[in-house]
Amino acid sequence: MTSRPGTALILTAALLCLGAGPRKEASVLARKAKEAAKKGEDTQAYLLYSEAAALQPGNKRYRAMMLSLQNRAALQAKSAPAPQASAFPAGEEDRTPDPLLDPEQIFTSLTAREFARARQPQEPPRLAAEAGRQDFDLRAEPKALFEQVAKSFGLEVVFDGEYPPANSPMKFQMKDVDYRDALRGLEAATSSFVVPISPKLIMVAKDNLQKRGELEQTVTLTVPVPQVLTPQELTEIVAGVRQVTGAEKVAWDSSRNQVVIRDRISRAVPAQLLLDELVHYRAEVAIDVEFLQVSDSDIRNYGFNVTNTFTLSDVGHVFGQVASSSTALTNILTFGGGRTLFGLGVAQVQAMFNQTNSNAKTLLQATVRSADGQPATFHVGEKYPVITSSFGGGTTSTTGTTSYAAAPSYTFQDLGITLKITPHVHTEGDVSLAVESTYAVLAGSSINGVPVIGNRNSVNQVRLKSDEWAVIAGMITESKQKSVSGFWGLARLPLIGNLFKQVSKDDEKQNILIAVKPRLVGLPPGQFVGRTMHVGTEVRPFSPL
Numbered sequence: 001m002t003s004r005p006g007t008a009l010i011l012t013a014a015l016l017c018l019g020a021g022p023r024k025e026a027s028v029l030a031r032k033a034k035e036a037a038k039k040g041e042d043t044q045a046y047l048l049y050s051e052a053a054a055l056q057p058g059n060k061r062y063r064a065m066m067l068s069l070q071n072r073a074a075l076q077a078k079s080a081p082a083p084q085a086s087a088f089p090a091g092e093e094d095r096t097p098d099p100l101l102d103p104e105q106i107f108t109s110l111t112a113r114e115f116a117r118a119r120q121p122q123e124p125p126r127l128a129a130e131a132g133r134q135d136f137d138l139r140a141e142p143k144a145l146f147e148q149v150a151k152s153f154g155l156e157v158v159f160d161g162e163y164p165p166a167n168s169p170m171k172f173q174m175k176d177v178d179y180r181d182a183l184r185g186l187e188a189a190t191s192s193f194v195v196p197i198s199p200k201l202i203m204v205a206k207d208n209l210q211k212r213g214e215l216e217q218t219v220t221l222t223v224p225v226p227q228v229l230t231p232q233e234l235t236e237i238v239a240g241v242r243q244v245t246g247a248e249k250v251a252w253d254s255s256r257n258q259v260v261i262r263d264r265i266s267r268a269v270p271a272q273l274l275l276d277e278l279v280h281y282r283a284e285v286a287i288d289v290e291f292l293q294v295s296d297s298d299i300r301n302y303g304f305n306v307t308n309t310f311t312l313s314d315v316g317h318v319f320g321q322v323a324s325s326s327t328a329l330t331n332i333l334t335f336g337g338g339r340t341l342f343g344l345g346v347a348q349v350q351a352m353f354n355q356t357n358s359n360a361k362t363l364l365q366a367t368v369r370s371a372d373g374q375p376a377t378f379h380v381g382e383k384y385p386v387i388t389s390s391f392g393g394g395t396t397s398t399t400g401t402t403s404y405a406a407a408p409s410y411t412f413q414d415l416g417i418t419l420k421i422t423p424h425v426h427t428e429g430d431v432s433l434a435v436e437s438t439y440a441v442l443a444g445s446s447i448n449g450v451p452v453i454g455n456r457n458s459v460n461q462v463r464l465k466s467d468e469w470a471v472i473a474g475m476i477t478e479s480k481q482k483s484v485s486g487f488w489g490l491a492r493l494p495l496i497g498n499l500f501k502q503v504s505k506d507d508e509k510q511n512i513l514i515a516v517k518p519r520l521v522g523l524p525p526g527q528f529v530g531r532t533m534h535v536g537t538e539v540r541p542f543s544p545l
Contacts, residue, residue, distance in 0.1 A: 026055040030062060037069065043197070046073035050161035057162075066161070067214065073197060124219055124265055127545050128199035129179040130154040136182065137173045141166040142190040146204050149186060153179040158197070160205035160215065180545050187540070196545060207540055212264065216543065220262045221272045225252075225279055226371075234259075237278045246538065247271040266541035273533050281528055282371040283425040284521040287433070291364040291380060291417065292513040301354040303486065303502030369521070372425045381416010384442070386450060413453055415440050423518060427526035431518040432463045437473045439512075466520045477510040 033048035049066040056062060130153050138145055143159060143166060150157040174185050183194050183202075193207040195215050205211045225234060238250050238259065249262040250271070259275060261268050370376035389409045420436040436459050443452040460472045484491070486501025493500075536542035 022055040026052040026059065026062065042069050043073040045069050047158060054161035124217055124544065125196045125198050127155065127196050127202065133176050133178050135175045139169050139171045141169055142192065145172050146186060149182050150202060154200065156201050158201065158203050160203060160211065163204065163206055183545060184542065193543060194545065195543065216264045216266060218263065219265050219268050220260065221268050223259045223272055223275045223279065225257050225259055229279060237275065241271050241275050245271040245274060245535065266543045269544050270533050270535045273531060277530055283524055284369065284371050285423040285425060285431055286367055286369045286519045286521050287376065287421055287423065288517040288519065289366045289368065289378060289419065290515045294361050294511045295359060296509045297358045298507045299356040300505045301502065303498065368421065370421070370423055372423060375420055375422040378419045379414055379416065381414060383412040384415045385410045386413050413440070415442070421516070425520065425524050427524060429520060429524045430463055430465055431520065432461065433516060433518060435460045435472050435516065437514060464518055466518060469515055469517045471513055471515045473514040474512065479508045481506040
């Protein structure tokens with residue numbers, strides 16, 4: 001027997017004329033729905049089970065089968081054919097045995113294939129209505145209004161089995177509206193809500209919490225989270241989205257770095273759009289950093305080198321024979337009034353002048369990337385080990401047991417330059433940079449074996465345009481050393497004292513310059529255009545159409 005919507009309606013009317021009760025009518029509709037489901041006509045089976053559940057509201061099996069077919073019916077959306085004549089001859093009634101005596105004739109067990117198809121995630125249907133804008137000036141009952149408006153946009157409409165029966169006509173008037181605005185207006189005028197079943201089919205039900213929970217689809221949506229967000233910022237954003245949209249189930253998948261939203265489609269879709277706006281739009285800035293280090297060294301040594309020691313030599317006797325000719329009194333000052341002569345060696349004087357000049361230049365270029373209001377840290381230098389606890393040796397107790405202290409431990413201290421740059425993007429495209437620079441070096445002294453580290457800090461605030469350079473810090477280190485050595489006493493005489501001394505000078509200078517240049521990677525806030533979202537009210541949220 002062929003299962004058609006018109007057949008079910010005519011059969012219901014015939015049973016009413018014959019005096020059959022609602023229980024008998026519902027069982028016949030359930031049997032027809034079972035046959036339609038076996039043939040794969042899920043939409044037809046859904047409608048028949050919906051009518052059966054309306055005739056017998058207390059029958060939980062009818063409602064359960066209706067809800068189980070809802071998702072599959074959404075994939076078909078077949079148009080209902082024109083009503084045909086009853087399958088039974090005139091004056092005869094359906095002689096089929098009452099299926100209520102055997103529930104297996106109505107309800108079948110789900111196969112593994114049906115279970116697998118039901119588990120597959122399906123994308124929510126989107127209406128493919130005809131484009132264009134129309135004017136409406138209608139007066140009819142709510143069901144007739146929905147049918148006429150849907151037909152004008154190439155859509156078909158079915159009604160929930162518990163949709164209230166026809167009442168007094170009402171006036172509906174709208175001008176220059178598309179299908180979304182027209183359906184929204186009908187929803188507000190009739191206190192109904194529309195559920196898309198397929199691109200060309202919609203279902204209309206009474207708008208209340210019970211029907212929203214039964215018919216409105218539940219979806220799971222994901223929003224990728226950029227790496228620049230901190231967990232604290234993400235927590236605040238999610239709390240704001242929950243408060244605005246009323247979404248209940250929002251979780252963070254840290255392994256995939258994404259936020260998962262699961263709720264009714266009227267809440268989940270606005271929550272997804274709002275969350276995507278908040279987490280993705282943050283103007284990003286690439287900051288070029290250049291370090292310029294120039295070192296100059298000038299070492300000079302000059303003066304006269306005079307020997308401070310003299311040699312006293314015996315050069316012969318007065319009445320004796322003088323030594324060989326090699327003992328000539330060359331460079332020897334002789335003196336003595338006795339029988340011997342002594343010689344005092346006179347040192348040679350050397351004039352000297354040495355000068356050493358050296359300079360070095362170091363240029364380091366780097367680029368860091370950050371988002372608006374997100375600090376970026378950059379370090380140039382080395383890590384120096386600093387001992388925190390040392391080994392104190394072993395101790396021996398009275399029993400002869402030796403215990404040892406813990407092994408020494410170290411921590412590594414950053415030496416060099418550390419930059420912490422926080423960009424703030426303005427509406428005009430300018431970028432303000434808050435720069436904190438720290439210069440750490442060894443001070444050359446220690447306390448209890450722990451070296452003292454000297455720190456110099458600089459805090460700067462500068463506002464630049466994109467691709468504009470600025471020098472934010474300059475560190476200058478200058479040292480001068482002078483040492484004098486020479487003949488004792490004579491070196492201190494004015495003027496001629498310069499002939500008896502040496503002077504050594506060591507002048508060193510070290511200059512460090514830090515320059516930064518911001519470059520906008522994303523749009524500034526004034527040039528970003530947000531999306532418009534229609535969410536409805538808290539009591540009657542909008543479902544995406």
